[in-house]
Amino acid sequence: MILRRLRNWAVTLLPILVGLLLGLFLVAIAGSASGFSPSSVLQSLWEGAFGDQFAIAETLVRSIPVLMTGLGVAVCFRAGLWNIGAEGQLIIGGLSATALLLQIPMPTGLALLSGSLAGAVGGSLWALPAALLKLRSGINEVIVTLLLNFVAAGLLGFLVTGPLMEQEGSLPQTDPLPETARWTLLLLPTRLHLGLFFALLLALVLHFVMEKTVIGLDWKAYGASPESAKTLGIREDRVIWSAFLVGGALAGIGGAMEVMGATYRLYEKWSPGYGYSGIVAALVARLNAAALIPSSLLLGALTAGGLGIQRTLGLPPTLTWVIQACLLLPITLRLRPKG
């Protein structure tokens, strides 16, 4: 019994460990191609993620949007729907929340609530075309969600240089959100904010929904085999609509939380690819909402570490995508599609 459990753990963790080590190895090599010793690259990666109080806080802050997009991705992937659009849904969520909170002044509690709601609505709207086109015309959701990511990024660029650009000054960014529309900071002077606990709560709620409720079971059944799910009387349209809307809403809330908790304003290239890291996190967690908590922490650490190597060595943070890819690829082997 204990042995079997140990074996299960090993089977789960081994590909992650192998991927991580391979990724770190490749990054160290790439760093040495730019003239830095492998150990200095790994050290600044580590210090960026866990070096001091600031670094740890930064890791936590950056794992929040990864967790939220990861939850959204996990819901859709569970249902066998390849939603690659969490990045776009996150951006639109952030945009909706910012647009609302800059227009209408609200007291703190109401502002946080309505900002999150606006994010959820925006994210859902951005996921809606994928569901609609898949159901109506049988168009592959992968292409639709991918293309919408680029539309969202362009829209963000347009709004922060045009309609939403700051009133004073001429930088391509929005005005900062009012104090009342920000999550409480927990550990001054770091950026750690109360939104972290909101995200954790949502992860636990999602875990319950995905494992213990009828709709969660429907997603799972449809993802495992659409044909047998339909035979069992599960309605295909309901599965597809609910998965995309819930998935989009979660990513959108993530965007709202990032702007209300960490950046306070939007600018071009505001998201360093949280939505894509969310995909990696969701798969590392094997689409389990509770397991997403540690896995998004890992991805958050990589994001923070990437900024570390940029700060101390001047290497591009893009380099950490090598590690994320190495984490992702071994997992695909356990993930056999339905056939």
Place this chain on the structure above:
Amino acid sequence: MQLLSDLLQSSIRLASPVMLVALGETLLERVGLLNIGTEGTMLVGAFVSVWAMVTTKNSLLAVLSGIGAGCVWGFLFGIFAVLLRAEQVIVGAGLNFLALGITGGLLRSLQGRELALVVPLLPTYPPLDSNFLTYCAFLLAPLATWFLYRLRWGIVLRACGESPETMVSLGYKVRSIRFGVTLVAGSLMGLGGVALALGESGTFIEGMTAGQGFIALAMVVLGRWNPFFVALGCWGFGWLRAIAANLQVVLPPVPYHLILIIPYLGALAVLIVAGRRSRSPSALAQPF
């Protein structure tokens, strides 16, 4: 009139990278494989060709190494998707991430202290004033259609994407055929990256493909998996980009970012219109 001929010329030039990538993806999807790693494969092709151009100053070597890099990415896709039967969408996504990270990370070592790497563009030839990669793209499209629909091997290839089980029972080595096609397709996608870097921009910038690999995916659906029509769709996309680029000159008030999203919105719009009646290869993205 001058504007029209300018537009025609730039549409041809701007279409060729996407066209090469889309042709590769068409072949791949015809044998039943869905590779969304188009963007990353393009990116490594572009990066390696610029690298080779900087180090050897030889354009033929540069083009060949770009093709080789694409082929390596195709090989990786083949290992995971064909040999190990992994989920194709996720493998493709992983290969995109890997390409983005490696090219972005190595760019610095290549650049040294320079702000931008500038390499000479490939020479152009009349009558279209285009480089040979563009001619390649426009010639390959009808050739590929002829191959797929008229030649025995083309029909075998398509059958592998429709009913691999039948092909196995007929004695064909479906998985070897599929693996072979991933190499060819990867090379074409790498060539698309070369066309972008050495034919269009003359430099490498982190993430320079900017979603063009994904546009190619949409074009495959739009062209209903027929290389000729896929290429026509890509040419249409070239027109869209050419017009968008000129819009910026003619109508300066149109914000830059809105012009940037025109191609993506355009691709989505044509998907909505054309996707309705299209039928993908039956065994697409199914493991075998």
